[in-house]
Amino acid sequence: MHENDATQTPGGPAPSPLSLAESFPSSQRIYREVVHGECTLRVPERRIHLTDGTALDVYDSSGPEPEDGAPAGVPPQPRREWIERRSPGEGGNVTQMHYARRGVVTEEMAFVATREGCSGEFVREEVAAGRAVLPANRRHPETEPMIIGRNFLVKINANIGNSAVRSSIDEEVDKVRWATRWGADTVMDLSTGNDIHATREAVLRHCSVPVGTVPMYQALEKVNGVIEELDIETFLETLREQAEQGVDYFTIHAGVLLRHVPLTSHRLTGIVSRGGSIMAKWCLAHHRENFLYTHFERICELMKEYDVAFSLGDGLRPGCIADANDEAQFAELETLGELTRIAWKHDVQVMIEGPGHVPMDRIKENVDKEVECCGGAPFYPLGPLTTDIAPGYDHITSAIGAAMIGWYGTSMLCYVTPKEHLGLPDAQDVKQGVIAYKIAAHAANIARGNTKARERDDALSKARFEFRWEDQFHLSLDPPTARAYHDQTLPAPAAKQAQFCSMCGPHFCSMKITEDVRRFAREQGLEDGQALAIGMQAKSEEFRAGGKALYGSDREEEQAAALAAAESEELGTG
């Protein structure tokens, strides 16, 4: 077996992403129109049309399609008129938290309320309390608003961005489209290489989900990579440049304090956050306290002019299982709690980044400590990876931890791709990471008892049970892949109507047998278990009287024909 066969992704950049129609056949982007004050909000969903005449509407982060009305090349700006009409609060404060605390349900809040199936007032309360973040820079009118908080659907973030060894603006824009198509709720542009400003501009103008960045990377470019030369002025200048472009949240490693660094001395893998290591080095070089910490209120003043949310970085997160939940990590978390309270004093929105690498038995402690230290601010972990031994599969090692931490109360999950620890992800890696994390987030939503999320599982399982193969594909997270896998063994069109699959063949299909028993029960007007038991006895007599076949002869012949067609096509394609 050649190893090229064993890898999941082809080398090099991928061609442009598929259209919505190609990615999700039988789906359509619809808009739910909601009147809010003087505005009519157009809240998107994706409608999946099923072959039984019904449809299922699902949450959709993919952004407007060209045919939705905007001229080609001009991205729609659903938020522009809301932003223009709104008057800033005290000190030019335009944050959603500021409005929420003044009792205002903004258009953004009404919009996300429709997406989440709750009231605008509930959204307002959660934002006012700091339990939810609604990332919405006033300079990013392209955003379709979304909300991150423990009482809402679990969200996922996809990281994109180039590095010094690989760079292309078009490729990054394609990754954004690709990530949001498959379900990313926010995107972080982590570029560190060339064209950092232009890449971010292109990303923002083509992105209908909130965009996050780590401004430290660009600040460091401004001092030619010399960490010791960083200072608060350069940093604030960078923040303003990025806030003006429309970045919705900033990862800022203000919790890495001088006194924390020695706590990492016994670690197996030291400091693995790029921002964390930069600030640790700065602190060492100057033997002074982290300037992001000492000047934190100046940063808050800037954030509230634009409504950029904090994503307080966990610069001391563990980089391996051995370092999980250690003193350094939790000492920083306490500092992040302190900073959260300062930001909230300015009505600036805050979420808290989390680990990293954590064994399953120590995941819950992270959520509990975060809630305790940070007053319920949304938690935004990376993974966590539950073992270190599977580079190449860290989307899986971490989807396990992500699903669990999502269930335990996390608000947004930062994805990990198969390339983690090995290389820069390409578009296909981005897709693999997004799908793994949609699975984790959805599993968490179900475990939390979200009935709207469960509708999709039930619709798909019903389609599966009724042998509606097309519907099973269309309801899945990745219809083209589900179809391609089915085609590999049974490519004949007739197989898509068949009441069996290649796993069991036609004689061993448990669902076929169950379905038949059920139909009989329905025909007899039997619905509950007791009545079915009586029906079973009747059917037992019918079986014995009528010979061997469970199905009527027409049905048997039809299935045999489907099998024969499938088999002959199979032989034909060799």
Added chain:
Amino acid sequence: MHENDATQTPGGPAPSPLSLAESFPSSQRIYREVVHGECTLRVPERRIHLTDGTALDVYDSSGPEPEDGAPAGVPPQPRREWIERRSPGEGGNVTQMHYARRGVVTEEMAFVATREGCSGEFVREEVAAGRAVLPANRRHPETEPMIIGRNFLVKINANIGNSAVRSSIDEEVDKVRWATRWGADTVMDLSTGNDIHATREAVLRHCSVPVGTVPMYQALEKVNGVIEELDIETFLETLREQAEQGVDYFTIHAGVLLRHVPLTSHRLTGIVSRGGSIMAKWCLAHHRENFLYTHFERICELMKEYDVAFSLGDGLRPGCIADANDEAQFAELETLGELTRIAWKHDVQVMIEGPGHVPMDRIKENVDKEVECCGGAPFYPLGPLTTDIAPGYDHITSAIGAAMIGWYGTSMLCYVTPKEHLGLPDAQDVKQGVIAYKIAAHAANIARGNTKARERDDALSKARFEFRWEDQFHLSLDPPTARAYHDQTLPAPAAKQAQFCSMCGPHFCSMKITEDVRRFAREQGLEDGQALAIGMQAKSEEFRAGGKALYGSDREEEQAAALAAAESEELGTG
């Protein structure tokens, strides 16, 4: 983006598996020699040689290589002489449980004790108590013994087998070799198509891990697929045929009782186990109790002649999230507990199969109930899948559930491949399923606090931190894939010595910075946090005195050269 690019596996059967040396470069199968009574046991491990001169020995299920001494085409039979020397107990009983209860530590027990790092006496106690199963048909001398139980490493099973729409004996044998190479601890041959006897024979003779089957499939072939014509005589004849071939454990759906079937009437997906639906239909057709239940003691009598273990099938497992943990499922589980006690009366080994599809919040209940109902017999779940919406990715939806249920106390995890619900897995799907489940089992072992399992995480993380790229690949679950991913961005050989990767590039590597701080601390003889803090102050002065570079100039130049080499090769390959 073309969807063929998006699928993880190529169509059609894969070529023959790689050799051990190609799959695991820098590894070697070694044997730990252990004297036990008159025998010298040769217990395998895989030794991973590292570039720092050390090595790590890991559990190895891959079986002997041809160069290990056996003539080509003649599989080694490590158990032959043990079996021949041993005298059966009462009534011809040769089960490991029988010997264990008589106080005998068999060669098999001593063998697995070495593999697990415990005493033979501990193994004996666990087997005697029914808390562990050591599957070891006396007609399968090719097996390298392994143990399944909650106080041992979590194991994984890979299902292989053809169906009516696809069939090739060679392909199935390749799947077995491929599955055990990547880490399957047992293999189940679920063939239902042609050549069912010959396929099983080929599998058994080429398989050094225990093999399980579902004998009902062949029994049904013997009555030409007419479920109503099944009876205990045909079934016992089939059991004997397969036991004579050497099958180590049988899935038998003896817990599907007539009274349970109506409990499935409100289910969304009815009965999804093939064996379960067959027995449900049989019960309906005859309106009689399941003959596997009523004749269970006759089955036990046969099993103990060979030491075939029961894997009591959960014929009423849920087939979707909506049906999880329902009355039908748990009613059957109680019956399985009753059957367990009967089997133990005969000293026949038992494990219990489990679901299926279960949301995360309801997984633990399954383990608790199983322990309660079945007296601690090893639990052997399929997955469970934690959501239904991702056909094409059910190795991931289920690895989440598998890791959790493993942590909660499960003994063996039955894998799920990406083709689940869509088609018959090929060799590449088998590999994807095995790797996902090795991740789940390993994460569970770590969460349970197994220090031997953790050694590998720590060794890999240490290699990562020290930029020993080759060691990082070699310690991983899938070295060729890890290497291929690294090569995609940085194919130059120099990049394998580089102190950075393509994710961050050379200027943003947190590990590089941390490593440097550490080296400094070591040079100064500083080890604890307090001393490091003092050292940091000194270093801070050194930084300010000595200019900007954290690294000495030689180091900087070396890294720049590696980057330049990587970049030029990158351009060269376009």
